[in-house]
Amino acid sequence: MPEKGETRKMKNWVFWIIFAGIIIVALAAFQLVAKLVSGNSFLEWSNLKGIISRSAYPCFIAWGFCFLFACGYTDMSIGGVVVLGSFVSCILGNWFGLPGVIIGGLAVGLLLIFINFLIFTYSGIPSWIAGISLAMVYEAIAFLLKISKGTKALISTSLAKEYRILGQLPWCLVILLVGLVIVYFIYNRTTVGLNIRALGGNKDVAEKLGINTKKTLLFVGLIAGILVGVSCVLQQSYAGQTTVKTGLTSINMIFQPLAIYLLAQIIRERINIVVCVPICAFILYAIFNLLTMLGVPSGTLQEACLGAFIVVFGIIGSRKVKGVVK
Amino acid sequence: MSESILEIRGLNKHFGPTWANRDVDFTLGRGEVHGLLGENGSGKSTLLSQIAGLYRSDSGEMTVNGEKYDPHSPLDANARGIAMVMQELGVIGSLPAGVNVFLGRTGRFAKGGIVDLREMNRAAAAVFEKWELPMPRLGRLTEGMSIEERKMIELARALSVDPEILLLDEVTQSLSLNNRNRLYELIAKYREMGRSVIVITHDIEEMVQITDVITVLRDGEVVGRVATKDTDPDKLRMMMVGRNISGDYYRDDNVPECDGETVLEVRDLTVPGEIEDVSFDVHAGEILGFCGLSDAGIHTVGKAVFGLTSAAGTVHFLPTDVYIKSAPQALANHMGYVPKDRDNEALMIHANIRDNSVLPSVNELRGALGLLAPGKVSSLADGVVKRFSVKTTGIRQTMDALSGGNKQKVNLGRWLAKDLRLLILDCPTRGVDVGVKAAIYALMKEAKKTGIAVILISDELTEVLGMADRLLVMKDGRVTREIRRDEDFTEQAVIGVMI
Numbered sequence: 001m002p003e004k005g006e007t008r009k010m011k012n013w014v015f016w017i018i019f020a021g022i023i024i025v026a027l028a029a030f031q032l033v034a035k036l037v038s039g040n041s042f043l044e045w046s047n048l049k050g051i052i053s054r055s056a057y058p059c060f061i062a063w064g065f066c067f068l069f070a071c072g073y074t075d076m077s078i079g080g081v082v083v084l085g086s087f088v089s090c091i092l093g094n095w096f097g098l099p100g101v102i103i104g105g106l107a108v109g110l111l112l113i114f115i116n117f118l119i120f121t122y123s124g125i126p127s128w129i130a131g132i133s134l135a136m137v138y139e140a141i142a143f144l145l146k147i148s149k150g151t152k153a154l155i156s157t158s159l160a161k162e163y164r165i166l167g168q169l170p171w172c173l174v175i176l177l178v179g180l181v182i183v184y185f186i187y188n189r190t191t192v193g194l195n196i197r198a199l200g201g202n203k204d205v206a207e208k209l210g211i212n213t214k215k216t217l218l219f220v221g222l223i224a225g226i227l228v229g230v231s232c233v234l235q236q237s238y239a240g241q242t243t244v245k246t247g248l249t250s251i252n253m254i255f256q257p258l259a260i261y262l263l264a265q266i267i268r269e270r271i272n273i274v275v276c277v278p279i280c281a282f283i284l285y286a287i288f289n290l291l292t293m294l295g296v297p298s299g300t301l302q303e304a305c306l307g308a309f310i311v312v313f314g315i316i317g318s319r320k321v322k323g324v325v326k
Numbered sequence: 327m328s329e330s331i332l333e334i335r336g337l338n339k340h341f342g343p344t345w346a347n348r349d350v351d352f353t354l355g356r357g358e359v360h361g362l363l364g365e366n367g368s369g370k371s372t373l374l375s376q377i378a379g380l381y382r383s384d385s386g387e388m389t390v391n392g393e394k395y396d397p398h399s400p401l402d403a404n405a406r407g408i409a410m411v412m413q414e415l416g417v418i419g420s421l422p423a424g425v426n427v428f429l430g431r432t433g434r435f436a437k438g439g440i441v442d443l444r445e446m447n448r449a450a451a452a453v454f455e456k457w458e459l460p461m462p463r464l465g466r467l468t469e470g471m472s473i474e475e476r477k478m479i480e481l482a483r484a485l486s487v488d489p490e491i492l493l494l495d496e497v498t499q500s501l502s503l504n505n506r507n508r509l510y511e512l513i514a515k516y517r518e519m520g521r522s523v524i525v526i527t528h529d530i531e532e533m534v535q536i537t538d539v540i541t542v543l544r545d546g547e548v549v550g551r552v553a554t555k556d557t558d559p560d561k562l563r564m565m566m567v568g569r570n571i572s573g574d575y576y577r578d579d580n581v582p583e584c585d586g587e588t589v590l591e592v593r594d595l596t597v598p599g600e601i602e603d604v605s606f607d608v609h610a611g612e613i614l615g616f617c618g619l620s621d622a623g624i625h626t627v628g629k630a631v632f633g634l635t636s637a638a639g640t641v642h643f644l645p646t647d648v649y650i651k652s653a654p655q656a657l658a659n660h661m662g663y664v665p666k667d668r669d670n671e672a673l674m675i676h677a678n679i680r681d682n683s684v685l686p687s688v689n690e691l692r693g694a695l696g697l698l699a700p701g702k703v704s705s706l707a708d709g710v711v712k713r714f715s716v717k718t719t720g721i722r723q724t725m726d727a728l729s730g731g732n733k734q735k736v737n738l739g740r741w742l743a744k745d746l747r748l749l750i751l752d753c754p755t756r757g758v759d760v761g762v763k764a765a766i767y768a769l770m771k772e773a774k775k776t777g778i779a780v781i782l783i784s785d786e787l788t789e790v791l792g793m794a795d796r797l798l799v800m801k802d803g804r805v806t807r808e809i810r811r812d813e814d815f816t817e818q819a820v821i822g823v824m825i
Contacts, residue, residue: 070420189440191432194421198429201418208380208412209430209483210401 019270049169051289055281056172057234061257062264062277063183064113064227069261070187071220072200073120076131078228079250080138081112085232086242087145090159093236101163102233109229110222112138117221121214135250142244158240167237176278179230184274192219260284262310284309331356331522332377332395332491337386339372346372348546350386354491357520359513361533361554363566364543365759366731367717370526371413373543374493377524378410379403390491401430407490411483411497413526413730413757416670417476419469423462424450427483453486454478457512460505472625473500473667481509492516495526496730499756502785503824504619510536528731528759529786530559542566563760575764576792577771582811584795586610587644589748589779592631594639600626601803604639608748608779613770615794616783619824622800624783625666628752631781632656632663645747657686662741666752666783672737673725680721683707683740690744710739714765730757735765742769749773752783767793787817799823 061078068075085108092100116134120127145151165171187193195216198206207213236242244250263284264276271279287309291302332354339347347369354360362370375381377388379397388395390406397403400410417426424447425432435446447464454461459482462468462475471479477500484492494513498506513536516523527533533540534554542550542565550565586609595604601623608614616624630637633652641650643659650656656663665671673682684691684703691706693699707721714735718728725733738754751770755763770793773780784790790797799807799820807823809815 185440189443191436191441194425194429194432194441197420198418201420202416205416205418206429208400210399210404211430 047289051282051285052176053167053169053172053238055278055285056167056176057231057238058257058260059176059278059281060179060227060231060234061254062260062281063179063274064224064231065257065261066183066187066264066273066277067196067220067224067227070200071196071217072203073117073127073217073220074131075113075116075120075134075224076128076251076254077116077134077138078113079253080135080142081109081116081228082232082235082253083142083242083244083250084112084138085109085229086236086239087142087155087244089232089236090157090241091154093159093163094154094157098163098165101159101166101237105232105236106226106229109227109232110225113225113228114218114221117217117224120221121217132248135248136246139244139246139248139250142250143246146244156241159236161240164237164240167234167239172234172238175230175234179227180274180278183227184272186223187274188272192216192223196220256284256306259306259310329356330354331391333389334377335387337373337376337388338384339369339376339381340384345546347376350543350546350548352541352548354522354524355539356522357517358539359517359523359525359537361537361540362524362526362543363530363533363540363562365566365761366729368543368566368759369546370543371495371729372546374410374495374524374526375412377403377491378408378412378493380410380412404431404487404489407487408493409484409487409489409491410493411477411480411495413496413499417468417471417479417483420467422465423468423471423475423479424464426468426479427453427464427486429483431486450482450486453482457482457485457515458508459485459512460508474502474505477501478505490521492521492523494523496528496757498527498529498532499753499785502619502622503787503821506785528755528757528763530562530760531788534559534562566760575767576788580811580815582612582795583774584609584612584614584810586612586777589644590631590781591642591644592639593642595627595630595641596638597623597626597630597635599803601630601637601800604800604803604805606798606805606808608781610747610777610779611774612796613774613780613782613794615790615797616781616800617785617787617790617797617820617824618800621802622824623803624800625752626803627800628663628665628750628781628783632661632750634663643748658689660745660747661750662686662744662746662748663750664738664741664752664754666756668730668733668737668756673733675726676724678722678724679711679716679718679728679736680704680707682725682736683710683721683743686740687744706740706743710736710743713742714739731759731762734758735762738766738769742773746773746778748779748781750781750783753785754782755784755786755789787820791815791817791820 064078085105088108089101089105092104116131119125119130123130146155166175195206195211196219198211199213199216203213260277260281263280264273267276287305288302291305292298296302296305330353334350334352337347337350350373352373362373364370372381376383379400379402382398390408395406397406403409418429421429424443427450428435428446432441432446435442450464451461459478462471462479468476468479477497481497498509501509513523525533525537537554540552540554540557540562541548542562544566588607589610590608593605596602604627606614616627618624626635629635631641631650633650633656643650643661646659648655648659650659669675680703684706687706688698691698691702704721710716711718711721716732716735718732725736734757741749754766758766770780782790782794795811797809797815797820798805799809801824809819
């Protein structure tokens, strides 16, 4: 019987060679087929620009999910926060220019997500229940702002085009890359990042090893708040306007980032989850883009395709980990 | 008596109406290895937890090196040179091994806010090397590691503090023979360095072998303190339980019973990288033992036979002529399995005794409409509690509130409440006291009498030698020798094959 270490190394090499081969062949085949069916426009530069711009803001929410889920919490109100943050970003942007766009989105994202975590930490209510309640509150506030006489005009005005540069290339790509580096280091290489992951791994162990769990949770609120804040800025800069409805429709806004996170989760055994997020976002929006080119209606069949795509990835992903047998 | 390093006077701790410790006085000498002995629930782990800063004391006082000591957290204790390896703490599966060694103290490797993982892994490697512990892959997540590897990481974590006082709560129970010997060497080295160790173990022979002084606790109170050289295992058992328990709770015959009806036929069982071509038969009324060093694969055999891990080869259950491929199939065919990792693989630790007790028997307890009958469920759980004398406030008490031995009583009892043909026991006496141990062996003898085939997998050689009819010794994933009870059934013979 060969040495276990040697077998493992050999298996790893074989895996990587096969994995890289499959990815290259699959990408080449996919692009060829996609180009043929889309009339040669798929993944051309203009098309690529659209995909990258569209991917930026969900990436930041998906990174926020990395921290939220790593510590064992969830927050269903993020969509509502993005709506409110985008409103404020738009209003302050039209008043004060680019600094207003940035400060407005960041301040609201940071403040509201931090408040959420204060509630999660000190109320003891399960975060998903508290999150849904807060989503309803934020939606209601957004709706009131939209219909009340004093603010109606402000809300319905789009962000001026000259202040939308952060949602366009190259700026959104720059922000994405800077975000990737910062989030990577916070998640993998800082004490707070490691403590957050320890908390989600086993709260009892984390506490017994002297990790201050409440302080760590508030740090999650702070980090996720900043990430959601950036996504408010990018969302408003990309779209120019944000629509609002009540009835928990804001949860729709987190579905695509959630799908990105889930896809990233599946391949995290091989690639760091923070790096996986933009890769998965690109793949996901490239697929949406192709579906649109093929005339598949958005909102119905595209969502169905997305769901099926996640299920297939989930099945493949769940086959990767061998159980603990010793 | 050596100069004392830790003094405890009148320490008290209670949880609700239950006193965990009452007026405990305790002295630890410098360079002393001090054993804490007592039945499950006697307050040993609580006392160590108070010393380690995990629990605040209700009253009483502690001094370390003559200075007042009142730790608010394990980090406080670490700062005063005290570190503990807990019985059931564990590591964080989603973090690499190297990070787990310094978890809670990663800040010391941070430069400009960024933790230098390479430096941290170097420091972790240095701890493993210094104390000659088997080093895991430090960059690998611990979620795929064995219980033994995880325990070694916990030990390295405690040693990374470079403590003056090392507290070990039931550490050896998770270790196989080779790593157990490494730990004994480590303890001896600690003594030579003039540092002190407090050890909890239910293996009395082991305690006599490694300690200088033993303090015995019963129901949260100190009932005696003896120099190890002045006592023997039987006296200690007597002190511990307050009644006479003979040391020979193992079988006293040397007649193997392996000619009954074949219940299980295993052929060429292979789990890549773990076990290879393992073949054996088990007969009705037979106890078949498995032993081997840490990487021998003995624990994998149990999981593979019960269908918990995918394996090549066949597991043929003859009474129903079924080839076992999955755990539900094994369960439906009157097979039972008690895993080694009680808290993570056997019990729903935050659920109550009632729910845990009925888990393997839900199919039998279903009524005509397929619903569970609450009366039957409670009656089964009550039966388990009474038959095994589980120390509890009632069947609604959650498992995490029970001591290790009482958890194991529920874990084992729920299987014995079923109509079994084959029972796989993986380290069934891990972390249980001598009284529970005796009860478990008695139950194994009873199961044997009623014709149940038992596969006994154990890291304790004395246990398999004491109970098995036949012994399969494994090395590097293969069965290297079969020894019958009437052959050369001695530790020397087995160790010779194992190593």
